[in-house]
Amino acid sequence: MGVILIAEKLFDGERILADVAITIGDSGLISAVGGGVSSDAERLPGLLVPGFIDIQVNGGGGVLFNQEPSVNALQKISEAHSQFGTSAFLPTLITDSFPVMQQAADAVSGALSSGVPGVIGVHFEGPHLSEAKKGTHEGGFIRSLSHEELSLYAREDLGIRLVTLAPECVSVSDIRKLVSLGVHVCLGHSNASAEVVEAALDAGATGFTHLYNAMSPLHSREPGMVGTALIRDDAWCGLIADGHHVSTGAMALALKAKPRGKLLLVSDAMSLVGSDATSFPLFDRVVTREGDKLTSSTGELAGSHLDMIGAVKNIRDWCGVELPEALRMASLYPAQFLGLGAGVITEGARADMVLLGEDLQVNRTWSLGREIYRRN
Incomplete structure (x- = not known):
């Protein structure tokens, strides 16, 4: 029959309901919502919501994926983010050497086959980026798309594959090739003109990585990547809602400009999330945390100290x-972007759920029906 839970309050992705039973099947999918319940079913006080899906997680729990591309590292990152409601995520590797990319791919494959909670694929943020908009990425590793990288992105044992690239650095034909391989293509770290961005979207790119950041700005006579991202109703945009990467006014503009469902909350989290440390090395630099702001020793923002429940708040x-x-921006909309059967608590969906208490405190997190975090 499966595990039955009774939610005091349930947000199913559309409505908030009271005293609802959720049955989780052996496959980790929700087999029923509602219906009769047995007296020994577990009751959940608080608000049960769909689990958060983070498409940009560089690290957590003291581990940076670039520095430790292993299954064990992914387990630590999963544990760190589960306490903030993340039930599914894309481990993100920023621009690095090809051997490190291979190690990261093998780690993701191993995590998927061994069932590391929450790992659903991989996000390669680079290395095919613009030097002018590299941000904290290591310029020495920025390079053109090669056959070996195409072969890596084609690996079907990697689950959901997402690649962030600068469209002025990758041809339209190569973007079409990536899409034909089943890769989700996002545009970012780019100084491209609106014309080049439009061509990449028409070739199959579907999203933008961290809207506003590391992309050609909106000008009166040239919309740039920012303007095109806001104009194109068919494109999704990730948003780092930490108050450092994007101002509240810029967030408000994006909310007005984009159709409902096309803005996704992302963390862009680095290794310090879920850790007491206040600094970490990044290539030949040091990144330091002051409050919830991460700054490289060379002066630029270096990822974030944001978590998903923080972004929702x-x-x-x-x-x-x-x-x-706000909950949909952290769950349903990322699921729709990735084509993942999640982001809702309905029959047939992944049993990815978060139990919230007072002031949106994360009390419990489930991934594919498996409880992966319980407060205290």
């Missing part, structure tokens, strides 16, 4: 987004 508190919509 911020977009609600700073921009007036109603809680149900």
